[in-house]
Amino acid sequence: MIYLGGEAEVRIGEVVVKKRKPKRYRLKEIDEMLRTRRTRAEAKLISMARRIGVPTPIILDVEEDTIVMERIYGTPVKECMNEEISREIGRLVAKLHSANIIHGDITPMNMILSGGKIYFVDFGLAFIDSRIEAKGVDVHVYFEALKAGFENWEKLRDAFIEGYLEIGSEEVIERANEIEERGRYVERS
Ligand SMILES: Nc1ncnc2c1ncn2[C@@H]1O[C@H](COP(=O)(O)OP(=O)(O)O)[C@@H](O)[C@H]1O
Ligand SMILES: [Mg+2]
Numbered sequence: 001m002i003y004l005g006g007e008a009e010v011r012i013g014e015v016v017v018k019k020r021k022p023k024r025y026r027l028k029e030i031d032e033m034l035r036t037r038r039t040r041a042e043a044k045l046i047s048m049a050r051r052i053g054v055p056t057p058i059i060l061d062v063e064e065d066t067i068v069m070e071r072i073y074g075t076p077v078k079e080c081m082n083e084e085i086s087r088e089i090g091r092l093v094a095k096l097h098s099a100n101i102i103h104g105d106i107t108p109m110n111m112i113l114s115g116g117k118i119y120f121v122d123f124g125l126a127f128i129d130s131r132i133e134a135k136g137v138d139v140h141v142y143f144e145a146l147k148a149g150f151e152n153w154e155k156l157r158d159a160f161i162e163g164y165l166e167i168g169s170e171e172v173i174e175r176a177n178e179i180e181e182r183g184r185y186v187e188r189s
Helices: 028-051 083-098 132-149 153-167 170-188
Strands: 002-004 008-012 015-020 059-063 066-070 111-114 117-120
Touching: 015 028, 028 059, 028 066, 083 117, 083 132, 083 153, 132 153, 132 170, 153 170
Parallel strands: none
Antiparallel strands: 002 008, 008 015, 015 066, 059 066, 111 117
């Protein structure tokens, strides 16, 4: 099975091969350099998350623009979302944030439920940042994804917050709410 996303081509077989696509508008040498850098960063962050106890695929190989990783067999979170899962996602995101890992794209498409654990499979937009703002934006992206994808998004959001606050800071949740308010203001004006 081949999945074609905006940034990458993902081949799903016995292992998963994720190859970052060239950006034609960039100078070839610069594009190659940036793709290599991004690919390395993604692989590093996947491994780092795993070390701090957030389930992610094992990295098997990293080449210039390609990551080979363990395939996670399970159900996409998109298809099995419930309050218990959202609460656990909250705990895991707080754990990432405690290590200053910003995921950058926390959506149900990027998580897989397998063996009772939630795996984060896509760190393509992840980076390191210790600021409340970066963490607030990260959480805000998740809330937007819930709103767009689920009728009971309010319950799912509240469950996430409960999980997040077990180890995460209230400031981050407050910031996520503020970011939402800012968005509303912009929409109205
Ligand atoms: N290690 C993996 N095991 C199983 N499925 C995966 C794995 N990595 C990615 N996938 C599947 O492939 C899709 C695309 O991969 P992803 O890393 O999210 O690419 P993109 O950066 O283009 O969104 C994911 O939504 C997920 O369904
Ligand atoms: Mg993805």
